[in-house]
Amino acid sequence: MPRLRVSTGEKMYKCAKCGKEFSKEEMEILPGVKCPYCGWRIVIKLRAPTVKRVRAI
Amino acid sequence: MRSGACPLVVNVYYRVRERGGVRGVQAPSIAIQKLGENECSMVLKGVTPAVANALRRALMSDVPTLAIDEVVVVENSSVLFDEVLAHRLALIPLKVDVETYEALLSCFEEGRRDDCVASFTLEVEADRQMTVYSGHLKFAGFTGEFSSLAYAEVKPVSDIIPIVKLAPGQKVVLEAYAKMGTGKEHAKWQPVSAVAYKYYPKVTVLKRECGEECRKCAEVCPKGVLRWRGGALEVVEEKLEECAMCRACEEACPDVVRVSWDDTSFIFSIEGLGVLPVSKVVEVAMRRLLKRLDRLINTVEASLNALGGGRA
Numbered sequence: 001m002p003r004l005r006v007s008t009g010e011k012m013y014k015c016a017k018c019g020k021e022f023s024k025e026e027m028e029i030l031p032g033v034k035c036p037y038c039g040w041r042i043v044i045k046l047r048a049p050t051v052k053r054v055r056a057i
Numbered sequence: 058m059r060s061g062a063c064p065l066v067v068n069v070y071y072r073v074r075e076r077g078g079v080r081g082v083q084a085p086s087i088a089i090q091k092l093g094e095n096e097c098s099m100v101l102k103g104v105t106p107a108v109a110n111a112l113r114r115a116l117m118s119d120v121p122t123l124a125i126d127e128v129v130v131v132e133n134s135s136v137l138f139d140e141v142l143a144h145r146l147a148l149i150p151l152k153v154d155v156e157t158y159e160a161l162l163s164c165f166e167e168g169r170r171d172d173c174v175a176s177f178t179l180e181v182e183a184d185r186q187m188t189v190y191s192g193h194l195k196f197a198g199f200t201g202e203f204s205s206l207a208y209a210e211v212k213p214v215s216d217i218i219p220i221v222k223l224a225p226g227q228k229v230v231l232e233a234y235a236k237m238g239t240g241k242e243h244a245k246w247q248p249v250s251a252v253a254y255k256y257y258p259k260v261t262v263l264k265r266e267c268g269e270e271c272r273k274c275a276e277v278c279p280k281g282v283l284r285w286r287g288g289a290l291e292v293v294e295e296k297l298e299e300c301a302m303c304r305a306c307e308e309a310c311p312d313v314v315r316v317s318w319d320d321t322s323f324i325f326s327i328e329g330l331g332v333l334p335v336s337k338v339v340e341v342a343m344r345r346l347l348k349r350l351d352r353l354i355n356t357v358e359a360s361l362n363a364l365g366g367g368r369a
Contacts, residue, residue: 047132047133047134051129051130051131052129052130052139053127053128053129053130054127054128054130054139054140054143055126055127055128055143056124056125056126056127056128056143056144056146056147056233056245057143057144057147057243
């Protein structure tokens, strides 16, 4: 049974060359970790758009 | 020099005496020699080394202070991780006035630590390379029951403590919450940077008239405690407390000078961080030490009564 994949549409990644932002699903169009626009293999993971609570220790 | 018996120390003495006392122990007293906003030097007399060490430990780790304990990071594009940033914020000493401190202390001692929270905001975006300093932190007031303390202000002891360096375009936006805590939980809650004590030195000149050869006893002393004048060796009383007990004089003139110490007197040297006046830190440390002693005495008495059916 195929696994159900829910796309959040969240742009989690950014290409280090062309600067375009894309989601995990968009990146998986091409095999391996690559920019779906220019094929560059250096991809930056962006900070999640939520606040983060940390203990100051 | 201000001298006299400290009421709190005397209180300990009388409580011990009421319960049978300690033979040969004189009434404890404190003579304050130097008292500034951030430093204090005093002589504690008539106590055992255990009491002196208990006071040192209480000063370091049992005086509650305010420090940043929780950080809500909204944005952080700096090179530091959120956790590292939070850790650096936590180590910034926060200055609080004595009146507000008393209110915060009673709140903490009642176990309502999360009700007495001071909040700060930090919002900096770099248009050129810059350093974010503690002065960028803005006090946003107290939360909970302390929100009525509108006049009170909490701010960092110094405005030039570096937090993070930013490159052009990088941004830090966060909220920080400061809570009360003690040094035994985390060093960020320590109100003093250094507390040290040494025994009160006793330097005795055994042979005053010992001629020219005694000149070297005085010359080797790095603190100038000994003076050779008119063919005689003497102790400079006003420098005696500076004696490091290095025994260089004893080595130079073995039969002429004797260095020892008084193990019931201690010279304390306290260096504060600026969060509270040092006198207040000492007062709170003693108050908390007394409370713990009371608790110990009561527990021991209760246990003995339970064991011996009240005869113990």
